[in-house]
Amino acid sequence: MYDKTVxxxxxxxxxxxxxxxxxxxxxxxxxxxxxLHGVQxxxxxxxxxxxxxxxxxxxxxxxxxxxFGATLDAKGKVEKLTADRNQLRAxxxxxxxxxxxxARMAKLLQTDGAYDLKLYGAKTGRVTFQSPTIxxxxxxxxxxxxxGVEVGQPVINESALIGHVSAILGxxxxxxxxxDTSSSVAARxxxxxxxxxxxxxxxxxxxxxxxxxxxxxxxLNVGDHVVTRGTxxxxxxxxxxxxRGLPIGVITRIDHQGTDTQQVHLRPxxxxxxxxxxxxxTKPQGAGGP
Amino acid sequence: xxxxxxxxxxxxxxxxxxGVIVQTAAVSQLPIAGAHADLSPLMVMSVGLLCGSLAGxxxxxxxxxxxDLVSMQTLGVSSLVLLTVGYGAGRLREARDPEGTxxxxxxxxxxxxxxxxLFAIMQFLLGADAPVSWALLRQTLATLVINALIAxxxxxxxxxWLLRALPEDPRRRRRRAxxxxxxxxxxxx
Numbered sequence: 001m002y003d004k005t006v007x008x009x010x011x012x013x014x015x016x017x018x019x020x021x022x023x024x025x026x027x028x029x030x031x032x033x034x035x036l037h038g039v040q041x042x043x044x045x046x047x048x049x050x051x052x053x054x055x056x057x058x059x060x061x062x063x064x065x066x067x068f069g070a071t072l073d074a075k076g077k078v079e080k081l082t083a084d085r086n087q088l089r090a091x092x093x094x095x096x097x098x099x100x101x102x103a104r105m106a107k108l109l110q111t112d113g114a115y116d117l118k119l120y121g122a123k124t125g126r127v128t129f130q131s132p133t134i135x136x137x138x139x140x141x142x143x144x145x146x147x148g149v150e151v152g153q154p155v156i157n158e159s160a161l162i163g164h165v166s167a168i169l170g171x172x173x174x175x176x177x178x179x180d181t182s183s184s185v186a187a188r189x190x191x192x193x194x195x196x197x198x199x200x201x202x203x204x205x206x207x208x209x210x211x212x213x214x215x216x217x218x219x220l221n222v223g224d225h226v227v228t229r230g231t232x233x234x235x236x237x238x239x240x241x242x243x244r245g246l247p248i249g250v251i252t253r254i255d256h257q258g259t260d261t262q263q264v265h266l267r268p269x270x271x272x273x274x275x276x277x278x279x280x281x282t283k284p285q286g287a288g289g290p
Numbered sequence: 291x292x293x294x295x296x297x298x299x300x301x302x303x304x305x306x307x308x309g310v311i312v313q314t315a316a317v318s319q320l321p322i323a324g325a326h327a328d329l330s331p332l333m334v335m336s337v338g339l340l341c342g343s344l345a346g347x348x349x350x351x352x353x354x355x356x357x358d359l360v361s362m363q364t365l366g367v368s369s370l371v372l373l374t375v376g377y378g379a380g381r382l383r384e385a386r387d388p389e390g391t392x393x394x395x396x397x398x399x400x401x402x403x404x405x406x407x408l409f410a411i412m413q414f415l416l417g418a419d420a421p422v423s424w425a426l427l428r429q430t431l432a433t434l435v436i437n438a439l440i441a442x443x444x445x446x447x448x449x450x451w452l453l454r455a456l457p458e459d460p461r462r463r464r465r466r467a468x469x470x471x472x473x474x475x476x477x478x479x
Contacts, residue, residue, distance in 0.1 A: 009344050016351045016373050023355075024366030028416075036365055043359040047311070051360075054315035065320045130318040131361055132328055134429050135413050138362070167362060174362055181418055203418065205425030206324075273321040 045170040055128040121283035134204045137180035144171045148282040160247040160269035190224040206272040211264035224251045298455040309333045325432035335401035336448035338379025350376025371408040398441025406430045
């Protein structure tokens with residue numbers, strides 16, 4: 001009887017391990033439109049309304065936790081924010097002058113110099129899901145194909161660029177964040193406009209990104225701002241999916257500066273761990289885009 | 291070993307669906323000290339401790355598969371890892387049958403650690419471009435501490451949910467046998 005039980009237990013264990021390995025191999029072997037991916041998308045589509053409902057129902061609980069966290073966080077930031085405010089006030093006066101001049105120049109060149117999100121068909125969505133593991137930096141929003149959302153479109157929150165749409169699930173969309181190890185964005189940094197690619201510095205750190213492939217001798221400094229590079233010209237064969245000038249983050253550290261192994265670290269402006277509402281730019285090339 | 295009754299299977303399936311939805315819709319969106327709790331290894335550990343290795347392994351496989359499906363992650367990774375966690379917790383119960391109030395806490399921490407380490411190994415084997423950084427270790431450690439803190443309530447909820455479907459609670463059976471003199475070492479003398 002005991003032997004039979006042990007044999008049965010081992011057989012079931014072996015069967016489950018084999019099933020997992022078969023799933024894993026088959027999933028890796030097939031394309032994005034394969035059967036297993038289809039089952040995955042189908043399951044997600046079916047469960048989306050349930051998840052959305054659960055997300056709304058549990059929002060008060062999240063808010064309660066968020067309130068405690070935000071209060072503690074805010075207390076620790078008062079001094080720094082006061083100093084920042086004073087500095088920003090001084091900069092504001094200078095920037096208002098610059099803005100006035102910029103508006104005149106923009107009109108002169110018949111380009112829209114202002115950062116107008118309506119031009120990009122921004123659609124607001126609520127975050128209904130966040131990846132449970134630190135290995136996948138993904139979220140899901142409650143807007144999808146019916147709202148004009150397509151794979152590859154940039155996603156922002158009130159602070160900055162946060163990622164791009166990686167899958168459409170009927171009435172919802174999966175968003176891969178900048179901090180995901182598979183994410184990469186063409187970027188421009190510093191006052192001199194150094195080009196590079198912003199990628200994750202590694203799984204597990206939502207506050208650290210890397211600006212890669214910039215020239216070793218590039219003159220970058222801590223505190224320089226990093227924005228999306230965007231389409232260089234209308235004649236480009238493969239235009240960048242991100243509009244030009246969307247803020248990404250600020251340079252916090254440069255390792256081995258001036259060498260071939262230079263590593264430029266930046267902190268994203270957006271708090272990737274506290275995303276509630278986001279906007280998908282459904283016309284990334286502007287009003288006349290694809 | 292506990293034989294799977296339809297009632298037990300139904301409750302386990304409901305636990306898989308409910309647990310994963312709560313995890314993805316709420317718990318994953320509550321950052322605590324830069325990390326968040328992960329209910330999956332705790333639920334699997336609880337079922338393993340309550341129902342044994344076979345049920346624990348099957349439940350772990352189910353939870354992992356559902357997590358991978360819902361989260362659109364690589365299919366098979368979570369199921370393989372959680373299957374191991376559930377089977378391990380079940381074997382612990384069958385081989386040692388540990389007693390004590392804090393057993394779920396220690397087992398929950400061990401289950402979370404095993405899950406994190408095995409998941410990381412799987413990711414590296416699959417070619418994830420992620421250096422082992424302090425941030426990653428800090429996140430793993432924070433999740434471990436948070437999970438250890440909530441292991442007892444999660445175990446209590448799972449136990450309460452499954453209690454009616456279990457043939458007989460092993461603890462109650464043992465205590466009753468002991469108090470009636472059946473297993474007391476004093477009764478032999």
